Amino acid sequence: MSALSVVVENLVRKYDKIVALEGINVSVRKGELFGFIGPDGAGKTSLFRILTTLLIPNSGYATVEGFDVVKDYKKIRDIIGYMPGRFSLYQDLSVEENLNFFASIFNTTPKENYHLIKDIYQQIEPFKDRPAGKLSGGMKQKLALSCALIHKPEALFLDEPTTGVDAVSRKEFWEMLKNLQNFGISIVVSTPYMDEASLCDRVALMQNGKIMEINTPKNIQSEYPYQIAAVRTDNMYDIINHLQENKKVVSAFRFGDNIHISYNKNELNENEIKSFLESKGHQIIRLNKVEADIEDCFMAFMNENKHDGI
Amino acid sequence: MTASKEIIISVKNLVKKFGHFVANDDLNFEVYKGEIFGFLGANGAGKTTAIKILCGLLAPTSGDIKVAGFNVYSQTNKIKRNIGYMSQKFSLYEDLTIAENFRFYGGIYGLNKKQIQSKTKLLLERLNLADQENKIISAIPLGWKQKLAFSVAIIHDPKIVFLDEPTGGVDPITRRQFWELIYETAHQGTTVFVTTHYMDEAEYCDRVSIMVDGKISALDSPQNLKMKYQAKSMDEVFIKLARN
Amino acid sequence: MKLFRSFVKKEFYHIFRDVRTLLILFGLPIALILIFGYVVTSEIKNAKIAILDHSKDEITTEITNKILSSGYFILDENLSTEKQIEEIFKKGEVREVIIFEPGFSANLSKTGQANVQIITDASDANTANLLLNYTRAIIQDYTLSLNKGPNLNIKIIAQTRMLYNEELKGVYMFVPGTMALILLLVSAMMTSISIAREKEMGTMEVMLVSPLKPLQIILGKVTPYFVLSFINAITILILGYFVFGMPIKGSLILLLGESMLFILMALSLGILISTVSPNQQVAMFISMMALMLPTILLSGFIFPIENMPIPLQIISHIMPARWFIVILKNVMLKGTGLLFVWKESLILIGMTLIFITLSVKKFKVRLE
Numbered sequence: 001m002s003a004l005s006v007v008v009e010n011l012v013r014k015y016d017k018i019v020a021l022e023g024i025n026v027s028v029r030k031g032e033l034f035g036f037i038g039p040d041g042a043g044k045t046s047l048f049r050i051l052t053t054l055l056i057p058n059s060g061y062a063t064v065e066g067f068d069v070v071k072d073y074k075k076i077r078d079i080i081g082y083m084p085g086r087f088s089l090y091q092d093l094s095v096e097e098n099l100n101f102f103a104s105i106f107n108t109t110p111k112e113n114y115h116l117i118k119d120i121y122q123q124i125e126p127f128k129d130r131p132a133g134k135l136s137g138g139m140k141q142k143l144a145l146s147c148a149l150i151h152k153p154e155a156l157f158l159d160e161p162t163t164g165v166d167a168v169s170r171k172e173f174w175e176m177l178k179n180l181q182n183f184g185i186s187i188v189v190s191t192p193y194m195d196e197a198s199l200c201d202r203v204a205l206m207q208n209g210k211i212m213e214i215n216t217p218k219n220i221q222s223e224y225p226y227q228i229a230a231v232r233t234d235n236m237y238d239i240i241n242h243l244q245e246n247k248k249v250v251s252a253f254r255f256g257d258n259i260h261i262s263y264n265k266n267e268l269n270e271n272e273i274k275s276f277l278e279s280k281g282h283q284i285i286r287l288n289k290v291e292a293d294i295e296d297c298f299m300a301f302m303n304e305n306k307h308d309g310i
Numbered sequence: 311m312t313a314s315k316e317i318i319i320s321v322k323n324l325v326k327k328f329g330h331f332v333a334n335d336d337l338n339f340e341v342y343k344g345e346i347f348g349f350l351g352a353n354g355a356g357k358t359t360a361i362k363i364l365c366g367l368l369a370p371t372s373g374d375i376k377v378a379g380f381n382v383y384s385q386t387n388k389i390k391r392n393i394g395y396m397s398q399k400f401s402l403y404e405d406l407t408i409a410e411n412f413r414f415y416g417g418i419y420g421l422n423k424k425q426i427q428s429k430t431k432l433l434l435e436r437l438n439l440a441d442q443e444n445k446i447i448s449a450i451p452l453g454w455k456q457k458l459a460f461s462v463a464i465i466h467d468p469k470i471v472f473l474d475e476p477t478g479g480v481d482p483i484t485r486r487q488f489w490e491l492i493y494e495t496a497h498q499g500t501t502v503f504v505t506t507h508y509m510d511e512a513e514y515c516d517r518v519s520i521m522v523d524g525k526i527s528a529l530d531s532p533q534n535l536k537m538k539y540q541a542k543s544m545d546e547v548f549i550k551l552a553r554n
Numbered sequence: 555m556k557l558f559r560s561f562v563k564k565e566f567y568h569i570f571r572d573v574r575t576l577l578i579l580f581g582l583p584i585a586l587i588l589i590f591g592y593v594v595t596s597e598i599k600n601a602k603i604a605i606l607d608h609s610k611d612e613i614t615t616e617i618t619n620k621i622l623s624s625g626y627f628i629l630d631e632n633l634s635t636e637k638q639i640e641e642i643f644k645k646g647e648v649r650e651v652i653i654f655e656p657g658f659s660a661n662l663s664k665t666g667q668a669n670v671q672i673i674t675d676a677s678d679a680n681t682a683n684l685l686l687n688y689t690r691a692i693i694q695d696y697t698l699s700l701n702k703g704p705n706l707n708i709k710i711i712a713q714t715r716m717l718y719n720e721e722l723k724g725v726y727m728f729v730p731g732t733m734a735l736i737l738l739l740v741s742a743m744m745t746s747i748s749i750a751r752e753k754e755m756g757t758m759e760v761m762l763v764s765p766l767k768p769l770q771i772i773l774g775k776v777t778p779y780f781v782l783s784f785i786n787a788i789t790i791l792i793l794g795y796f797v798f799g800m801p802i803k804g805s806l807i808l809l810l811g812e813s814m815l816f817i818l819m820a821l822s823l824g825i826l827i828s829t830v831s832p833n834q835q836v837a838m839f840i841s842m843m844a845l846m847l848p849t850i851l852l853s854g855f856i857f858p859i860e861n862m863p864i865p866l867q868i869i870s871h872i873m874p875a876r877w878f879i880v881i882l883k884n885v886m887l888k889g890t891g892l893l894f895v896w897k898e899s900l901i902l903i904g905m906t907l908i909f910i911t912l913s914v915k916k917f918k919v920r921l922e
Contacts, residue, residue: 039481040452052763054921073919082763088756105764137353147760164478166352167509167545168552192479193508195545207481237493253486256513256543257532295482302483405571406564417560 003030005155005186006051011060013046020046022209023060028155028188033181036190037197037298038206044190045085047206048159051188052082065154078106081153085160087144091133095124095143098132099150106151116183117146120176138169145176155186162191174199194295205298212301217294224292224300226250226262229270233282242280248272253299258286260296316343318470318501319364324373326359333359335524337373343469346492346502348512351521352552357505358474360521364503365472366390378469391419394463397474401459402447408434409443411462419466426465433461436491453484460491464500471495473504477511489514509545518544520551527551574839582843592866593857598684601860602630603650604642609658617670617696617710621652626688643675643717644890646880649860650674650685662700667709676716677887679724681858686714718887729794730882731855733787734875737813738820738849741783743841745824749775750837753828759921768917776821783820787813803889812885812895815902816878822909823874829916849875877901 006028013021021043028034036044049055051064053073062069064076089098099121103110114121124142127135132143141161148156158177162170174196177187189200197203198217205212205220213220233239239259243252250262261273274284319341326334333356341347351357362368364377366386375382378392402411409430416426434440437457447455456476463471473492477485489511496502504515512518512532519529528535528551532544541547569575603621607614622629630648633639642648653671655661661668672689674682693710700708719726749772752758761771791809794800802809823845831837850856852866853875859867870876877898884890892899 039484040479049759049921054759054762056920056922077763078765080763082760084756084759086756088760090757091755102760102764105761105766107765164353164475164507166355166507166552167548168352171549194482195510237497240490253483254489254514256510299482302481403564403568406567410564410567414560414564417556420557422556 004028005030005032005065006034006188007061007063008047008051009061011047011050011062012058013043013050013055014058019209021050021057024206024209024211026204026211026214028186030186031181031184033177033187033199033201034189035197035200035203036188036206037192037194037203037294038190039192041208042206043209044206045159048084048157048188048190052080052157053077079154081148081151081156083144083148083156083158083161085163087140087161089132089140089144089147092131094129094131095135096128098143099147102147103150108151110150113150113152116149116152116180119179120149121146136169137165138172141165141169141173142176145173149180149185153185155188156180158187158189160190160192162193162196170196194293194298197294203294205301207298207302207305210305212305213297220294220297221292224297226292226300227265227268228290228292228296229261229263229273230255230258230286230288230290231261231273231277231284232258232286233277233284235282238280239277239282242277242282246276251299251303253296255293255295260290260293262296262300317341318343318345318378319347319503320374320376321364322374324360324363324375325371326356326363326368327371332524334363334370337526339519339526339529341470341501341503342516343501344496344499345516346496346504346514348515348518349503349505349521350512350518350548351505355521356524357521361472361474361503361505365393365395391466392469394466394468394471395474396459396463396471396476398476398478399474401455402462404448405446407444407446408439408450408458411447411458412443412465415462416465421466429465433465436494437461453480453487456480456484457488457491460488464495468500470501470503473502475505475507477506477508485511509543509548512544512548520548522552589851589866592863593851593861598681598688598858598861599625600628601626601649601681601685602647603627603652603685604631604633604639604648605629606633606636606639606651606653608656609654609660611659613659613662613668614654617654617693618652620696621689621692624688624692626685639673643673644884644888644894646884646894648675649678649681650689652689662708662710666707667711669711669713671713671715673715673717676719676722676726677883678727678858679716679719679722680727681860682716682719683722686716690714723799725794725798725800726883726887727855729790729798729800730879730886731853731875733790733794733813733882734816734853734855734878735846735849736786736790737783737817738823738845738875740786741779741817741820742824742827742845743838745776745779745821746827746831746837746841747834748779749825749828750831750834753831754833762919762921768919769914772825772913772917776825779824780817780821783817784814787817800886802886804885805891808892809882809885812878812881812899812902815899815906816874819874819902819906819909822906822913825913826909826916829913829918849873852876854879874902874905 004027008024008026010023010025011021012023036047038044046055050057050062050069053069053076056070065079067075069076090101093101099110120142124139127139132140135143145161162173170193177189178199180187200217202214202216204214240252243249243259243261248263248267250264252259252261270287270289274287277284317340321337321339324334324337337360349357349361359368363370363375363382366382366389370382377389380388382389412430413426416429421429430443431440434443460476477488492502506512515532517529517531518535519526535544535547536542539547539550541550569579605618607618621627631642633642639651642651651673655669658668670693672686674686676682690712693712697708697710716722752761795802827840828837831840852870853873854870855875859870862870881895881898884895
């Protein structure tokens with residue numbers, strides 16, 4: 001049983017009348033790459049701010065590397081790296097100046113821990129004199145990550161580091177995170193992109209201040225309670241409406257160029273779906289069973305915790 | 311998705327320079343009426359610049375560009391009356407109610423009181439928000455805001471609606487509901503010009519163009535692109551293109 | 555037309571739903587009208603004067619009573635020797651000293667002439683001029699009343715002296731006031747904006763989550779502005795001296811020392827403002843509305859404090875610039891030493907300590 005980097009118990013956080021975190025429980029193991037997956041409003045940023053000691057919870061309890069986030073906040077601030085949303089770099093300082101500054105406030109120099117950031121920083125080193133404000137989204141990401149790592153933290157907290165960044169940069173970023181795990185740093189990331197969940201060791205699916213599920217991505221996918229058939233027909237416009245008429249269909253959602261139809265094993269099978277659609281005038285282009293995607297699982301959890309309307 | 315062959319946006323040799331920096335490097339493409347056209351590319355590839363030019367907000371350095379039949383140099387007013395626009399950054403006025411926002415934008419687009427009322431009713435019913443029209447926007451969750459913003463963007467039945475990353479940060483169910491709205495709108499003949507960072511949304515489009523470093527490096531339907539680049543998803547297509 | 559109407563309607567909604575905008579649109583004009591109305595008068599009331607009456611006879615007493623019952627003047631002190639004159643001006647409360655020569659009535663009856671000296675503190679040139687004119691007018695009036703009989707030609711000759719500012723140069727008022735204003739601008743406003751900007755940009759978050767102590771953050775922010783302000787102060791003094799002929803009669807070291815004190819005060823005020831400002835806009839708003847504007851109006855920079863109604867005079871007591879301007883004028887124009895400005899200096903020190911204490915208390919170690 002490896003040590004725990006982060007422990008959260010019944011954490012509650014409110015802003016006036018809005019409840020951002022409704023009593024959540026989670027723990028992160030040392031050296032783990034842990035993802036908090038959920039849309040805006042899930043409570044991810046509030047959680048991260050509490051863990052990085054920037055906010056106090058209304059009730060509940062959390063520790064980071066064994067230190068209480070409220071009482072021992074100074075100790076935590078010495079040993080963690082933090083990358084808040086929007087990267088928080090000094091726009092008018094150059095790449096190199098930013099790195100030097102963030103190293104110095106941790107009483108270190110870029111040289112000291114260069115091995116940690118080498119793979120990342122090398123990609124932006126050609127631009128080291130450029131003001132951070134003039135970097136592309138992907139480059140800002142890399143710089144912000146370097147600045148958060150430069151003091152060799154025990155744990156890294158990255159709040160939506162891939163939001164608003166193109167797909168290629170996102171992919172590269174996660175490759176960099178995976179490599180960082182070799183240094184034994186615990187990495188806690190939040191993201192609204194479901195496809196990034198599969199890159200984590202474990203994930204917590206969050207929505208409206210609650211955690212719906214904590215597990216490895218594989219387990220979440222294999223524990224999906226329904227069968228999924230991926231379908232493509234010649235009438236992708238009306239297909240959702242048609243499927244919603246069938247009471248045995250649990251859900252029908254668009255997934256890329258297919259529809260994912262969820263159903264119970266004993267209520268429906270692929271042939272029945274095929275006949276149903278053909279009876280509605282569709283010509284089947286493709287129909288086959290698929291494994292659940294994290295997004296399928298997320299949406300199933302959402303439907304369990306449904307809020308209708310506004 | 312029904313798309314005719316009538317050209318609604320025509321871009322020929324579009325060049326936009328900012329000083330020495332070439333944001334748009336000789337772009338050529340056409341968009342058809344009723345089409346859902348996906349405009350993809352990394353940040354800094356030149357997407358936002360191109361969209362601003364098409365919306366009549368920025369003048370091109372050179373090129374022959376027509377939107378809804380009007381040219382972007384001298385007829386920007388006519389263009390603006392025929393298009394709708396919605397982005398992640400701009401949405402609705404937070405301190406006004408739903409109804410007030412609709413009334414304002416309806417008025418801006420030249421609709422009279424009756425038209426605004428009937429359109430508002432129609433659009434709100436479609437979202438199941440018919441009895442909520444006096445709710446202040448700041449009290450409404452993000453997903454609903456985006457759907458409302460989209461409705462407002464099409465309140466005047468524009469020929470084209472430009473959507474700039476409309477589903478950022480929104481939960482997966484709401485995202486799909488949003489796209490159902492887009493489908494409906496396209497089906498009724500409105501052309502939808504959309505940018506997104508969600509690669510699965512690229513698959514929902516009729517055709518997709520991918521910009522890299524100011525140029526268009528690919529333009530075709532998602533199916534054709536996947537075949538051409540031997541990719542299983544648009545994600546793969548994008549990565550293969552960007553890495554070259 | 556419809557388009558125009560919808561737009562205007564929307565703007566009205568925005569305005570009425572934002573407290574800050576309402577404050578500016580309604581609160582501010584009312585406040586300004588009231589303040590300007592009361593403050594900008596070209597009249598002076600209740601100016602403090604001192605009288606050195608060498609004769610103390612019937613006539614001088616009558617003149618004195620007339621002067622004191624005019625409503626323009628209030629007697630601060632009856633002096634007994636010439637030596638006290640300089641001291642009382644240095645104290646700063648008295649604006650004018652009236653000196654009656656010995657044997658005033660006797661001279662009038664014997665020679666038909668008597669002399670009275672009027673000395674004004676012209677470090678505030680406008681006020682001095684006005685007071686002089688009032689005094690002259692009253693004496694003139696009295697003279698006329700004496701000349702009621704036929705062929706009488708009694709004269710009371712008034713000799714005038716404008717102390718500290720013989721040529722009644724306006725710049726002598728201008729330079730101290732401007733200096734106070736500029737130091738406030740650079741030290742208070744820019745500091746508060748700079749700290750608020752870190753909060754707004756999100757970089758403050760990252761700095762908090764580091765070994766940096768809040769004190770280090772504040773000192774780091776404040777030091778460049780301290781240096782710049784000091785350079786500004788010296789520049790203004792040099793310009794004032796060489797270009798406008800503004801004298802520096804007192805100790806230069808004292809002057810620079812007091813300037814540094816004021817800068818420290820302004821810096822700590824800037825930090826305090828930043829602790830209640832979540833972003834640059836609010837910081838600028840507070841700096842402008844709660845600091846710069848009241849300073850310009852109520853510190854005695856442009857409008858004399860004695861003229862203001864009592865409530866505004868009380869408010870002017872809490873304007874740090876008011877005390878600094880007094881110190882500057884005293885040291886530069888009157889050449890006084892610490893002995894005469896210790897009260898004002900102590901007030902500035904007290905204010906600085908209060909601001910620093912409050913800032914330290916309010917500086918948030920967290921985001922809320």
